[in-house]
Amino acid sequence: TQGPFDNSAAAPIGQGLASMLMGISDSGNVTVNASYAEQSTTWGLYLHDDWKVSRKLSMNIGLRYEIESAITERYNRSVLGFDPTAAPAIAAQVQANYALNPTAGLNPAQFQVAGGLTFAGVNNNPRGLWNVYPHSFMPRFGLAYSLTNKTVLRAGYGIFYGFLGTRRTNVIQNGFSQTTYEVPSLDGGLTFANTLANPFPNGIQQPLGAAGGAMTGLGQAISFFNQNPLPPYMQRWSFGIQQELPHRILADISYVGNRGTHIETTRNINALPNSYLSTSPVRDPTTINYLTASVPNPFYPLLPNTALGGAVVSRASLLTPYPQFTSVTTTAYQGYSWYHSFNLQAEKRLTAHLMFTGAYTYSKFMEATSYLNAGDPMPERVISDQDFTHRLSGSAIYELPFGKGRKWLSQAHGLLNIIVGGWQAQTIYSIQSGNPLTWGNVLFNGNYSDIPLSGGSRSVAEWFDIHSGFVTASNAQLSNNLRTFPLRLSNVRGPKIVNFDISAIKATKIGERLTMQFRAESLNAMNHPLFANPTVDPTNGAFGAITAQNNNPRRIQLTLKLLF
Secondary structure (H helix, E strand, C coil), X not given: CCCCCECCCCCCHHHHXXXXXXXXXXXXXXXXXXXXXXXXXXXEEEEEEEEECCCCEEEEEEEEEEEECCCEECCCCCEEEEECCCCCCCHHHHHHHXXXXXXXXXXXXXXXXXXXXXXXXCCCCCCCCCCCCCCEEEEEEEEEEEEECCEEEEEEEEEXXXXXXXXXXXXXCCCCCEEEEECCCCCCCCCCCCECCECCCCCCCCCCHHHHHHHCCCCCEEECCCCCCCCXXXXXXXXXXXXXXXXXXXXXXEEEEEEEEEEEEEEECCCCCHHHCECCCCCCHHHHHHHHCEEECCCCCCCCCCCCCCCEEEHHHHCCCCCCCCEEEEEEEEEEEEEEEEEEEEEEEEECCEEEEEEEEEEEEEEECCXXXXXXXXXXXXXXXXXXXXXXXXXXXXXXXXXXXXXXXXXXXXXHHHHHCCEEEEEEEEEECCCEEECCCCCECCCHHHCECCCCCCCCCCCECCCCXXXXXXXXXXXXXXXXXXXXXXXXXXXXXXXEEEEEEEEEEECCCEEEEEEEEEEXXXXXXXXXXXXXXXXXXXXXXXXXXXXXXXXXXXXXXXEC
16 A cells, blocks of 8 residues: 555566565655745836827827836745855865865866855845836827828837736745655665655654755755846837728738847756857767766765765766756846738728628747857847748628528518528638747758758658758767757748638527527638648657647537527
């Protein structure tokens, strides 16, 4: 019988069953998890005015101001920040251990064990998890000018801030949870110190919380709050011309732009510095062997049951800025983006039983929100994975001209009118370009322009040219290198997205207050597959092939509802 804790037997089934029958467990653990009661608030003030400047010119001007408080936890059960100068209690011992067995490329004087977490509400630290940003002013401006009775110019500009904590972020509780591991035997199974009846004879370890100080999370991955966050904001502007055409058709031509600033990124400040990575254009066994070599662990045996608990570690782990942690992540606000689009739209209001809307967008969306190498100072400027160069969409509603009051069978009454009257046909169609593919750290010896295939040559078996310079041999792949192959290429994209829906709707009046509506809808009416992006791992046997579908086959649904 398994006890009330995680008991995962690694031994063969027969051996595990025998030990269980003897009341002995192979391994297990129990975790004391922290709870939290957090709070953050945001306040906003908005002033707006519509101003009729003249018979032809109208303006609207607004200003919004928001201020967001930092998150607080009722009992201060949260990490606050990171002190790079903090000295863990084991620092001197670790540095002495390292001096006895230094690794090539890092002399003892350079090896430092410094840095640790700070906590909210202790040691004169504030309860709020970051400093409040007080400058979120958001002006908005728009105008409309009538050139003629049927031609209008429109323009607008606005700033829009995002939130930092409200509805987005939770407290960080490194140190406020604790796992106790079951150790059945200390002598290789000759004797057993605990049993299933008493798996933790020394008790369950309780978390130290903030009392752990700079020792919190040693040998593990930690994260902390950037103490001076910058809320992301968007600047958006537009300019357009609207023209009324015959038959109540409205045409709209416009330009829309958007600039994103201070977009949040995740940053590992404990990444291996780029200076240690290979700059070779091919696999570099010398660098790989140097960084992955096992060397004496100066933290042994000070951090048991952690990633630094063994007698040896990889050399790379000792070359990071904070070798006592496996990673140290926080948020940075170095990201940015920009978007430009040309938009053409036509809309016909309901006349002669017909209404339709059509729109075409030509756009480009660039961003810098991801780091090509973890140690890079800034994110890579690259085409966004949400860039869809072309998008065409349209919808239409047609009221069939049959039944009472319509062109045909206008005198129909009773059952005949119920059958033929009140029908509408609707359709929605959309098609757009595929999005750019996101690549890994691939080895490519060729020209980027040779990767895409022409439409006639492309197939689900080979979506792009896998022979254009990709190195596919597993033993030749790059590792521990300074990456240069981009995250995405604007000319290598996934399949386009096409969808066509149709429906028939009938409304039947029952008395004065009750209407019965019947809907017959066909989603993906043409049964067109929307393929997933192809495999981009050169070592995968399906490299360049599409192996999945993202949409459902045609679906027909019937609905009946009463409106009263």
